[in-house]
Amino acid sequence: MTSFLIQHFDTLKRLVLSDGGFKNISPSDCKALSLLIFKKTNQQISETTLKRVYGFAYSKFKPSLFTLDAMAKFCDYGGWTDFCEHNTSSKTKNHEIKDVSWHNIKHNADKITSFTLQALKNRSGIPYNQTIKRKFIDDHFDAFLKDDYTATLITAPAGYGKTLALCHWVEEHMAMNLLGLNDDIVLFFSSNALINVFISGKDINEWLLSLLGYGCEDDFSTLLDIKQKHKGNFYLIIDGLDEHMFKSEQFHLLFNQILDVFSFYQFHDSFKLVLTMRSSTWINHRHEIEDFKNRWFQGYMIGDDQAINAPLFNLQEIKELCTNINPSIQNFLGIEVADNFNHPLYFQFYYRQHKDDFTLNNVDHVCIYELISTFILNKIYLGAHSAEKMLLVKALVGKMDFATARYDVDKLKMNDLIRQYPQAYNDLLGIGFIREVNKSNDVQYNTLIQFANDNFLDYSIANTLLSNNQNIFNSQLIAIINESFKNERKVPILKWCIIYTIKTGQQESFELLAETRLSAREKAEIIIFLGDMLEKACVSLAKSEAMIQYFRQDCSDGLFDYFFGLEFINADYIKALQTLLRFELSNKKKILIYTSLAAIAVMQLDMNKLESYIVNLKNFPAEDLQSMALNPLHCLETAFYFLKYGIVKKEAFAELTSFYFNPPKSENGFEKTNTNDILYLLAIHTLSICKNPVKLLRFTRALNKIYKNDPEHLQGYRFLLQLITTDAHLQANKTTEGLSNYADTLILYEANKDSYTPFMKASFYLLKVKMCLYQNNSADLQQTMKSLVSLADQSGFKLIKVQALVFILSNKELLNINPDYYKQIYYDFIKLVRESGFREESFITNEVALAIK
Template structure:
């Protein structure tokens, strides 16, 4: 079948106007043309068809063969084929030899147009985008192999188009600056698919793109440079994906492309680079992989089984993320180690683009938090699913998929066989979902067997549809019944957590915060408390930013909800928890809540060795009327003041010991008072400053007897904290068996939270030291943990422990290293270094364990 090439169609249109003696065609001329053509050719061409040909009416497809034959006959040719032959014959006479630079000019005109188009389509201003090192390295390795074809494969949203555009742009610049003489032809696959739709072979498509009159001229051109050429010829085809056209046609085009690469492999300077999605390679990669000689011509660099792991473009590295952010916002930033665990949330270029849309030029990496992933997912859903054509149909299909989901680690997938009827019923909607990238097809091979899966882009997106369906089945309510359903469901805990986060977000959006009355009853959130609290606070900011009109009522509802009390009753040292507490300062809190909040924040600042900040929170506590402190079983102000005073002045205040003795001696007074876990931990820390393990054990047993037996919601981290503390005190009192028993109980309850991990590490060091075993490895691990969370107090604690316990004869250099580190920690802290050394002196003398 002949190909309907756009240049020839334009030539025919111009010839028709010449015959009809129309210089500048207008819409009204189309009727005249229709009549004249029908009269001359005896073929009926409607006025509407003529309007489509000349652009006065929308034309979804190129002109039909019938129309082109009629127009050609009107101009005196036998038909469309005759017209093409005569046009090409004229071009052949006029242009028998084509120079390298002429072809370069033709190719570069197309490439410049493609580059500009890609720049304009970039979701993030192209000026803010960066070169992709992963693409540069991949192509560099390809060029060293001698292969002709190169595959760049990555899922939707991974930045293939902008990444390859940067590479092409760089090559175009190098052609001038480095005097290279490469031909670079960069096109989108749509032009190839358009031509293929009319039966045009890929070789012919390439020939006409480069303005060769006939394919033979192109073949003569490359044959002229068989042994050597002035430079390389790069053909870059972007977005070569099977979901853009029907499978039968794509199969034909792919096979033609394989044949083209096989032919061009005879010319070592010819290089073909193709970008596609992994699902395309999984479907059609066997056409290359199953043929040894063909496979040698292609460079893929896939890891493992090729079609199973058909990805060779990595997400943004941490360095690339920081480079991007610095291009947008070059303001100074803090180096916050904890935020790096959220870098994967914006490591996908599309997700980074959406994050930029949320934050604007104020974007910073040191402000990443757990809410960002869901905010980005919300933007993604709004842009690709919830709005636009066929939105309802897409949501219905995704909800149907959600009922068939299976889970493996961080992936959610549907067996395609189970979803066959759903897809068959409306395949066009399924194609839309594939094109949007919210789902993709995956082929898992096991020997001669293969399983076909439909994977969601992320677990978070899958959880959205599970949550939506659950709410609908619960009559649209987010209430206790829904929480019970989630708790009892068979979903893995990490999936339940994702569902819960969506339910929290939905609750904030509608202003109904009754969900927080039920959260304490959910057991699977225990390891995620800190991030879940920060997630909630940060999402409140997003919701208010999206609709400022709801700010006042939502803030009031939030402050009055059960969430505040839940958030304040934890013993967490995670940075996420500290950030969440700082956000709570801006809400209308009761005096009791303010006392707990500022006690917690003062404790955090003490752990960070930030005396100025700790003092600010203690001053706020001091401004609260004294009668409100009487609500507590232990006075928070007395305790935090005492700890603060000790490290500032290297001396104790006596009122703390009296407060604790009163608590231990008269337990009946505690029954109707407020019991808060953090305050009990602070009292234990204050008591340790006395260096009396027996008194500490008495206090811890009192807490265990009178607090855990009350009708209180006690968290696992606090229970573990008590047992670790008892184990530590028993160890220092040389009651090793009792220490081991308490240690085992603590580990069984919880050893995942930061405070518990530090307690466990300190206890392990002490136990190993008692047994004359090496404890330095534990010490190094503990120092790493404390640095990760900026807990300078505990870092100093570990280092001073080593200074006091290591033998100077064997470890003089190491001891000196730790002395310098401790001095550095206390340098601008406002606290006295002697307070730490004296604390250890009292501790080791009382336990009689000084080396």
């Protein structure tokens, strides 16, 4: 019997369609074709068999001889053997007269490459013409081609944009071919096509030759030898060579055959092999090229496991992509937005949701979580085997060791479930939700299962914890999170719990967030996120009746107090406070919000907003303002009139003097709340206007006797108070106390700086600038000032920046030591104050200004 040859079978399939009168064939045509074959040959080929023949249904076997004979007879041959003999002799004749030329190879390869390109373009989540070229791919190929390498790979997790980057490179390369700028052959196909290798029964070398129109008697060596007359390379490019696409034994066979092709042709200068694969596939199989490492270019690997050489988007690429999608938008991208959208997969999800009004300018902290939720809904919850997938995910989380932060799981521990639900497991691998990493060595088998990225890990942990807690957000759940997570996992897990809590109508439980043990930086992140979530829930057109009623009541005292703290000041914090105004708040709570917003306006030197908030406060009844621990309106008016007009109003100073001589007896004044923190720190900053450090120290001593003078409150309020009192001691010439306090503060800062908010860090830098001047340490001064300015500019802490500049300007000795630096400081000061609309004289004396000029 004549052997089965894929090129003969492909020819026969085309001939059957032609004789049957079909230009193209669809699944519905297979029934009609079956009837035509039966009428002519009296042999029945079922509709299902024809669907397998023409690729509409999967088949792991070659077609039977009966099927082949019936198809051949339909085309007027005696049978399959007769058809093969006729076509073999014809092929031989054609081969004798056909010149095996570089041009012929290129022509055949171009057809395959063009088809592959079009198929991959059509699958792009963002219209291909709006996608961008990636610089890394050009850098990668430049390095690959300039040295004596035969093969290379592009490796990264799913969703890093490997395929589209490669498509742009191939498309550009083929365009250069057409222009005569190179003479290369590019044979490019997706790993989906490699399934045909197993169907054909050939090895990949024979199969590739048949794709190019040559028989098994040829090999690439013959073709590549033609290169003596040409200057081009032969590129064999296989995209998406990944384990999850094949059965395990199939992948190993295929990968070994590809390595055989590489081994055979590695010393042909013109042969270049290019593969793309996921990091997990590369990690599991990179040991197989160990003997050929000097011939493989592995690119510029990043990451500890050295398995990624395709980087995420950089800021410039994000801007370029945004402009391609919507040329009319102005891109003002912050660092956090860039961090969220540097992942091509997430960018693609966002595009799908907003393609009609695309812009990143309105992105908030919630957006990335919504994108992950959409991905999980579509790929896991709504897909096939959804229940089995969730069982696997929860089992995987259940076998993690949270205490040691071990988030990968030995595959052997999951093997029973994997064998029970193999299709669900392969689906999770296929969509890139999980990955396998083989770290076996010569003494131990060690294959680990990991979630593909931190977002998927955090979501899965939060979902499992909620499920184990009957999907209730309560003190028990918070206690578990507090106990289990003392690292960077805690905040994102809490965020997922907050999302679930809002979507399931459990928002009344948010006051329990006070029970979470978080650093100041972590709490600031949660507050801003919660504010964004509540704002979205409030303005949503599809908000539930429960959410409508939630905002129609007063905000609970616990949740309201959770939002407050001077240490949280930044632009996003303003939005969080304004979200609270959507509740039906009491006058006291509204006063506290406007007070905090006004305090932020002072820190940002925003005169217009400060004046507006003062007007809002004046609209409240006097008795409501007087009921506060301290009247915030007096303090804010004092700051406004001094900064704007140079007028020192006495009301606030009189009240604060009375406070430290006769502390209030009202229990409200002593209550240890975050809202009272704001009022007392506002009072201390107001006292600094009178430039009398003794008064300030008296006030803080009186305050410490009655309010939060314990180690529990070293974060936030106590830390900021310690900075202020240290400065006051130095200004009052109480050198011993000042230096001692600074030494304690420095130790505290160095031990906890990673947990501090930007405002806390900027406030510390301000004290350090003053200490550098006090100790005549000009070397540290400029470096500290550089850190302060960078942080202040980034977060809008203009008052802190001005205070640092003024303190330097007040040190006239620096004018003699470094006059250029001193004058630059003065010009920066003038620019900042004038742009803010305040008086220069409110900060420096005429004597200082004249000395500089």
